Amino acid sequence: MPTVPSAQPAAVDVTLLLERGRTLATPVLRSAVDRLAPPMDTVAAYHFGWIDAAGNPADGDGGKAVRPALALLSAEAAGAAPEVGVPGAVAVELVHNFSLLHDDLMDGDEQRRHRDTVWKVHGPAQAILVGDALFALANEILLEIGTVEAGRATRRLTTATRALIDGQAQDISYEHRERVTVEECLEMEGNKTGALLACAVSIGAVLGGADDATADTLEKYGYHLGLAFQAVDDLLGIWGDPEATGKQTWSDLRQRKKSLPVVAALAAGGPASERLGELLAADAKSNDFDSFSEEEFAARAALIEEAGGREWTAEEARRQHAVAIEALDAVQMPDLVRAQLTALADFVVVRKR
Amino acid sequence: MPTVPSAQPAAVDVTLLLERGRTLATPVLRSAVDRLAPPMDTVAAYHFGWIDAAGNPADGDGGKAVRPALALLSAEAAGAAPEVGVPGAVAVELVHNFSLLHDDLMDGDEQRRHRDTVWKVHGPAQAILVGDALFALANEILLEIGTVEAGRATRRLTTATRALIDGQAQDISYEHRERVTVEECLEMEGNKTGALLACAVSIGAVLGGADDATADTLEKYGYHLGLAFQAVDDLLGIWGDPEATGKQTWSDLRQRKKSLPVVAALAAGGPASERLGELLAADAKSNDFDSFSEEEFAARAALIEEAGGREWTAEEARRQHAVAIEALDAVQMPDLVRAQLTALADFVVVRKR
Numbered sequence: 001m002p003t004v005p006s007a008q009p010a011a012v013d014v015t016l017l018l019e020r021g022r023t024l025a026t027p028v029l030r031s032a033v034d035r036l037a038p039p040m041d042t043v044a045a046y047h048f049g050w051i052d053a054a055g056n057p058a059d060g061d062g063g064k065a066v067r068p069a070l071a072l073l074s075a076e077a078a079g080a081a082p083e084v085g086v087p088g089a090v091a092v093e094l095v096h097n098f099s100l101l102h103d104d105l106m107d108g109d110e111q112r113r114h115r116d117t118v119w120k121v122h123g124p125a126q127a128i129l130v131g132d133a134l135f136a137l138a139n140e141i142l143l144e145i146g147t148v149e150a151g152r153a154t155r156r157l158t159t160a161t162r163a164l165i166d167g168q169a170q171d172i173s174y175e176h177r178e179r180v181t182v183e184e185c186l187e188m189e190g191n192k193t194g195a196l197l198a199c200a201v202s203i204g205a206v207l208g209g210a211d212d213a214t215a216d217t218l219e220k221y222g223y224h225l226g227l228a229f230q231a232v233d234d235l236l237g238i239w240g241d242p243e244a245t246g247k248q249t250w251s252d253l254r255q256r257k258k259s260l261p262v263v264a265a266l267a268a269g270g271p272a273s274e275r276l277g278e279l280l281a282a283d284a285k286s287n288d289f290d291s292f293s294e295e296e297f298a299a300r301a302a303l304i305e306e307a308g309g310r311e312w313t314a315e316e317a318r319r320q321h322a323v324a325i326e327a328l329d330a331v332q333m334p335d336l337v338r339a340q341l342t343a344l345a346d347f348v349v350v351r352k353r
Numbered sequence: 354m355p356t357v358p359s360a361q362p363a364a365v366d367v368t369l370l371l372e373r374g375r376t377l378a379t380p381v382l383r384s385a386v387d388r389l390a391p392p393m394d395t396v397a398a399y400h401f402g403w404i405d406a407a408g409n410p411a412d413g414d415g416g417k418a419v420r421p422a423l424a425l426l427s428a429e430a431a432g433a434a435p436e437v438g439v440p441g442a443v444a445v446e447l448v449h450n451f452s453l454l455h456d457d458l459m460d461g462d463e464q465r466r467h468r469d470t471v472w473k474v475h476g477p478a479q480a481i482l483v484g485d486a487l488f489a490l491a492n493e494i495l496l497e498i499g500t501v502e503a504g505r506a507t508r509r510l511t512t513a514t515r516a517l518i519d520g521q522a523q524d525i526s527y528e529h530r531e532r533v534t535v536e537e538c539l540e541m542e543g544n545k546t547g548a549l550l551a552c553a554v555s556i557g558a559v560l561g562g563a564d565d566a567t568a569d570t571l572e573k574y575g576y577h578l579g580l581a582f583q584a585v586d587d588l589l590g591i592w593g594d595p596e597a598t599g600k601q602t603w604s605d606l607r608q609r610k611k612s613l614p615v616v617a618a619l620a621a622g623g624p625a626s627e628r629l630g631e632l633l634a635a636d637a638k639s640n641d642f643d644s645f646s647e648e649e650f651a652a653r654a655a656l657i658e659e660a661g662g663r664e665w666t667a668e669e670a671r672r673q674h675a676v677a678i679e680a681l682d683a684v685q686m687p688d689l690v691r692a693q694l695t696a697l698a699d700f701v702v703v704r705k706r
Contacts, residue, residue, distance in 0.1 A: 151504030
């Protein structure tokens with residue numbers, strides 16, 4: 001895992017920051033979801049982990065809640081109270097979960113956060129429908145504020161959503177291609193992960209009255225933080241501890257994902273890179289892929305590492321982290337908020353799940 | 354088909370009104386769709402009938418274009434130029450087509466406007482993705498105007514979209530139920546058809562600066578016009594001419610749709626109603642339903658008519674038409690615009706497709 005270069009004041013407790021985001025945003029998120037007509041409210045509650053498949057209350061893993069924490073800090077960066085960022089936090093979470101519901105169905109993913117995905121439990125139609133409903137709800141939550149700022153915030157969220165959709169389109173098209181360049185992979189990850197994290201970091205500030213230039217710079221921090229986040233995700237997708245990530249061993253390899261370590265290893269050249277290329281090309285045509293042993297995936301992971309894909313990706317996480325931190329310097333904000341945004345960036349690159 | 358009670362000045366040519374909507378809205382719609390990244394732009398162009406499945410230019414049937422015509426008249430009702438309504442017309446068309454893309458996939462419908470549906474040609478993932486993209490694009494088109502009015506227009510569009518989604522959820526849940534009441538059917542149709550027509554009739558006015566009370570009254574006209582529209586659609590779905598509608602004979606019966614004529618016939622009581630109830634209950638359990646002959650569907654249609662479902666639905670179209678026209682009286686607008694909105698309402702209930 002990358003080492004963290006930036007200074008982190010002892011005062012900042014990232015766990016508390018994430019907890020604050022969850023505590024302020026979750027009740028508003030739940031009451032937003034309660035607006036959905038049955039059975040969509042139940043399906044959404046299952047997706048968020050608030051109930052189990054039988055409808056009983058559950059205390060599910062609602063994710064790391066990095067986005068809500070960022071949206072509240074975003075409001076504070078503009079000098080507003082953290083509460084001003086709450087509708088933004090909720091809207092961003094709704095859009096994020098809209099994309100998870102649809103992507104899981106499109107990708108055929110059966111597990112998310114240690115549980116069966118919505119399409120697996122409630123069927124494809126409900127996954128489509130509830131995804132649509134969460135997307136609409138995100139706009140509703142913001143627009144009912146009724147201010148010019150809310151309109152600007154919704155526009156930024158719409159731009160981020162379009163990027164999310166573009167990223168998913170790229171992800172799907174790359175699956176059918178033998179080779180994807182590192183640049184194409186970074187562009188796809190910027191769309192799928194960078195754009196919405198960027199929006200999370202600007203939306204609170206916009207709701208708090210920040211001008212477009214300030215919002216754009218905050219988005220730059222968020223976008224590169226998103227790329228750092230995704231680089232770490234790509235490392236965890238191959239070498240992560242299944243206990244911590246909730247995914248299978250070699251998860252991304254099983255799904256033939258052309259993630260950063262893979263494309264970097266393929267682009268590196270040399271004997272390990274070439275051998276990896278031959279293996280993956282054969283895998284793409286193989287009928288036995290689904291019955292591959294642990295050892296076969298381990299062999300591919302070893303070749304990726306030998307070709308330098310693992311170290312390149314860890315370095316890329318550090319590089320994107322540094323660009324994100326540098327962007328913060330261009331925005332005037334309270335020292336504490338700057339320290340908190342820095343600490344959150346540090347957390348993102350050292351996390352194990 | 355219902356007779357048309359309202360006075361229609363000779364001056365109003367509905368064909369020209371629909372043509373104007375198409376002429377002003379289509380170029381803006383096409384340039385909006387051109388913003389989509391490949392292959393989504395191509396998939397969307399196929400859906401709209403601008404290209405065929407092989408990618409060659411086509412002059413497809415883009416639908417009746419009632420909504421764009423209404424959005425332009427909506428602007429004029431508020432005293433603005435028709436062009437002011439164009440972004441509203443485009444946004445409403447985008448949302449309408451988002452819902453068609455997703456509904457066709459959820460419902461397993463293989464044909465629309467005489468052509469294979471998008472999920473059939475380009476696969477389910479593209480149907481989901483391009484639907485999502487059109488929904489996002491609708492918000493983008495409105496919000497980039499950047500005015501308070503545009504924010505209000507987007508909020509109304511969001512409300513209508515939520516209703517669309519609620520209606521589709523009801524439609525799906527009714528498929529699994531033996532009985533649906535007439536009231537439930539009307540509520541579902543109000544959500545699926547009334548809400549977006551209502552939005553088409555208010556969105557141009559809102560963009561033109563109309564206050565909320567005026568917009569609400571215009572929406573009342575549009576909502577009931579939508580219910581009249583849907584009642585006629587339900588008649589055409591059973592007794593329509595396949596050449597004109599582009600659907601199979603007895604289309605809604607083949608799809609076991611609990612449309613207005615069916616639920617009204619079932620609610621009517623009497624021998625034909627009871628016989629119909631027994632037949633449909635047996636059909637629901639039948640394994641041979643897909644191989645039913647023309648005669649078997651014709652027998653069901655005859656029972657629906659005998660039980661009064663056909664006449665009740667035609668009367669309902671007239672009733673909703675009258676409520677729509679009455680709502681117009683509460684809004685101050687130029688006489689010509691009122692005559693045009695009236696003529697469009699008349700057209701909706703006498704159309705054959």
